[in-house]
Amino acid sequence: MIGxxxxxxxxxxxxxSSPVMWLAFGGGTGLAPRAxxxxxxxxxxxxxxxxxxxxxxxxxxxxxxxILAATLVLSVVGVYLCGxxxxxxxxxxxxxxxxxxxxxxxxxxxxxxxTWWQAALIFLWFRVFDVIKPWPISWLDRRxxxxxxxxxxxxxxxxxxxxxxxxxxxGIGVFAG
Numbered sequence: 057m058i059g060x061x062x063x064x065x066x067x068x069x070x071x072x073s074s075p076v077m078w079l080a081f082g083g084g085t086g087l088a089p090r091a092x093x094x095x096x097x098x099x100x101x102x103x104x105x106x107x108x109x110x111x112x113x114x115x116x117x118x119x120x121x122x123i124l125a126a127t128l129v130l131s132v133v134g135v136y137l138c139g140x141x142x143x144x145x146x147x148x149x150x151x152x153x154x155x156x157x158x159x160x161x162x163x164x165x166x167x168x169x170x171t172w173w174q175a176a177l178i179f180l181w182f183r184v185f186d187v188i189k190p191w192p193i194s195w196l197d198r199r200x201x202x203x204x205x206x207x208x209x210x211x212x213x214x215x216x217x218x219x220x221x222x223x224x225x226x227g228i229g230v231f232a233g
Contacts, residue, residue, distance in 0.1 A: 079155060080141035086152035094183055096154025097161050101179055104165035116168060123165045127214075130159045131207055139203025149197075149206045157186065160210030160217075167221045177224055181217035186210060 081087060081096075088095035104123065111122045134155045141153050161182045169175045189197055189209065193216070197209040 074144075076137055076140050077144065080137045080153045082154040082158055086154040092152050093154060093157050093186060096152075097157045097179060097183060097186075099154075100158035100161035101175060103158065104162050104178075105169075105175060107162075108165060108168065119168060120166050123162065127159060127163045127211075130155075130162065131211060134159050134207045135203035137203070138206035142203065142206060148201060153206060156207050156210035157182075159207065160186065160214040163211060163214035164217045164221060167218055167225070169221075174221075174225065177221055178217065181220040181224070182213060185213040185216040185220070189213070190216065 078084070082099050085096040085099055086092045103126075107122055107126060108119050111119045137155050138149075138153050141155075142148055142150060145153075161178065164178045164182055167174070167178060169178055185193065186209075193209050193212045196205065196212065199205075200208055
């Protein structure tokens with residue numbers, strides 16, 4: 057039977073020979089010896105900031121549209137990548153598979169952070185919800201398998217984090233007119 061989140065050893069050489077594994081492991085960030093999900097979230101922060109910076113001249117609506125479109129496209133790709141990596145490893149949602157974290161945190165950039173500390177807030181809230189998995193994230197995590205299950209719990213963590221970021225920014229008066 058396929059286990060969950062086990063520590064089957066994956067090496068850099070395993071990633072270099074396969075684009076699927078390299079992408080699923082976030083370009084190698086999923087190989088971090090401690091907290092691979094946390095380290096694997098960092099490329100998502102970089103991607104979100106890059107997309108915001110490139111699209112910002114066209115306005116907030118354009119940035120939000122691009123982030124949502126990128127999240128949708130990468131989610132579909134992620135279902136395949138994460139499912140295939142999981143199948144190859146024989147482990148459902150191996151801790152080193154971090155493509156789901158990259159896409160999940162990207163969704164939170166809909167909050168349009170303007171400063172480094174707001175981006176840090178996105179990172180913090182996303183990691184909180186990805187780790188504690190409140191209902192229904194925990195329910196989905198146990199019941200939906202394969203690539204869809206791997207992606208879905210992180211996308212929902214992203215939704216929770218987005219709400220938490222908005223509430224945090226509102227609470228400290230960032231949205232005060």
